[in-house]
Amino acid sequence: MTRDAQRTILLTGVNGQVGFELARSLQGLGKVVALDRTGLDLSDLDQIRQVVRDVKPSLIVNPAAYTAVDKAESDVDAAMRANGEAPGLLAEEAKRLGAALVHYSTDYVFDGTKEGAYVEDDAVNPQNVYGKTKLAGEQAIAASGCDHLIFRTSWVYGARGKNFLLTMLRLGAERDELSVVGDQMGAPTWSNTIATLTANVLAQAVAADDGWWSGKSGLYHLTAGGSTSWAGFAKTIFELSSSEKKPQVRDIPAASYPTPAQRPSNSRMSNDKLYAAFGVRAPDWREALRLCLTTR
Incomplete structure (x- = not known):
């Protein structure tokens, strides 16, 4: 990633939860070309190639993805194209340009059987198609040989789009009691946290010499601090929310709420490598949630 004053950053998925936040947090690091699905559709590999060659970015930031986890079980080809093939193509084009790529992956690459983080x-x-396609994307990027950062995150939520936080607030306004899975553990991670830490890391790249990427390229976990269950997340949402109506949240086992895609029981991931490499650490999930609810 050059230190040219005309540095261009190509950002995908600008209307998504993370993409929306990145469009703001990346300002000041270069000229941001932020595209939604109409401008760059990950299902259209020819368009991806053409857009990258037209824009000629020195950095590609790719939060766009096929994220319908349950639908992916029956829509395998579309999920693989967006999550596996498209990131690989972005990486190939980045390598051709001498550009770098930042990409986001998921806790669902793990089976959830480990005891700790x-x-x-x-x-x-x-254990599901979504996780398999995201893993394919990771592997394709690594195989390309381009300078890259892959950030695995988990349980992403924000003040826009479709996510657990907004679903709970909607259902909580309608019902007196909610049944939520209590035996799957992870770290709810605010989309703003992901974007802010990404920008912090990339600011280090901008300020560094040309050898920065060769020393830092690789895979990192990036989640909020701490962990909870989905039920614990829901209870804390209502505890911190300004809504007058506070429904009761009843813990249920995942087996009582079957879904097409199997979710890992343990999605906790250590952020120690991220901190060691870049000196950044995400806030505790409760503090981030409190801020999100204050600013939404």
Whole structure:
């Protein structure tokens, strides 16, 4: 990533939860070309190639993805194209241009059977199509040889789009009691946190010499601090929310709420490598949630 004053950053998925936040947090690091699905559709590989060659970015930031986890079970080709093939193509084009790529992956590459927090070197074993396609994207990027950062995150929520936070607030206004899975653990991660830490890391790249990427390229976990269950997340949403109506949240086992895609029981991931490499650490999930609810 050059230190040219005309540095261009190509941002995908600008209307998504993370993309929307990145469009703001990346300001000041270069000229941001932020595209929604109409401008760059990850299902259209020819368009991807053409857009990258037209824009000629020195950095590509790719939060766009196929994120319908349950639908992916029956829509395998579309999920693989967006999550596996498209990131690989972005990486190939980045390599051709001498550009760098920032990409986002998921806790769902793991099977959830580990007792403690997953680290980057732990064996992957995705249990659903979404996880398998995201893993394929990781592997394609690594195989391309381009300068890259892959950030695995988890349980992403924000003040826009479709996510657990907004679903709970909507259902909580309608019902007196909610049944929520209590035996799956992870770290709810605010989309703003992901964008802010990404921008912090990339600011370090901008300020560094040309050898920065060769020393820092690789895979990192990036989630909020701490962990909870989905039920614990829901209870805290209502605890911190300004809504007058506070429904009761009843813990249920995942087996009582079957879904087409199997979710890992343990999605906790260690952020120690991220901190060691870049000196950044996400806030605790409760504090981030409190801020999100204050600013929404």
